[in-house]
Amino acid sequence: MHETSIVNSIINTLEMEFEEEKLNSMKAIHLKVGVLSNVEPRLLQNAYSAFHLSNPKYENVDLHIESTTLKIQCEICDHITDVQNYRFICENCDRPSKNVIQGEEMLIHKIEFEDQ
Ligand SMILES: [Zn+2]
Numbered sequence: 001m002h003e004t005s006i007v008n009s010i011i012n013t014l015e016m017e018f019e020e021e022k023l024n025s026m027k028a029i030h031l032k033v034g035v036l037s038n039v040e041p042r043l044l045q046n047a048y049s050a051f052h053l054s055n056p057k058y059e060n061v062d063l064h065i066e067s068t069t070l071k072i073q074c075e076i077c078d079h080i081t082d083v084q085n086y087r088f089i090c091e092n093c094d095r096p097s098k099n100v101i102q103g104e105e106m107l108i109h110k111i112e113f114e115d116q
Contacts, residue, residue, distance in 0.1 A: 028061060
């Protein structure tokens, strides 16, 4: 399961990054998931719910997933275009561009902790 391994790798990353005490006060994980990242937010939420069954200590930690749009930056004029309907064309100079600068990534954007 693709999404299950993503959940595991997110948790592994956090466990390496933060002390146990800090992890216990964690209340939300915010992810940014690009439309080209091959990650389906709904399936990721399901995998995260399933993860809680074997890891109840994260039960109160919410997972927030924000889908990021696809953006390209033109190699000719540097203009940044929001790609609509997979049309990879600079809106400023009408040239095709494959220089994707957002939309392929899956990253941990923010972690929320309880107030100390
Ligand atoms: Zn351009």
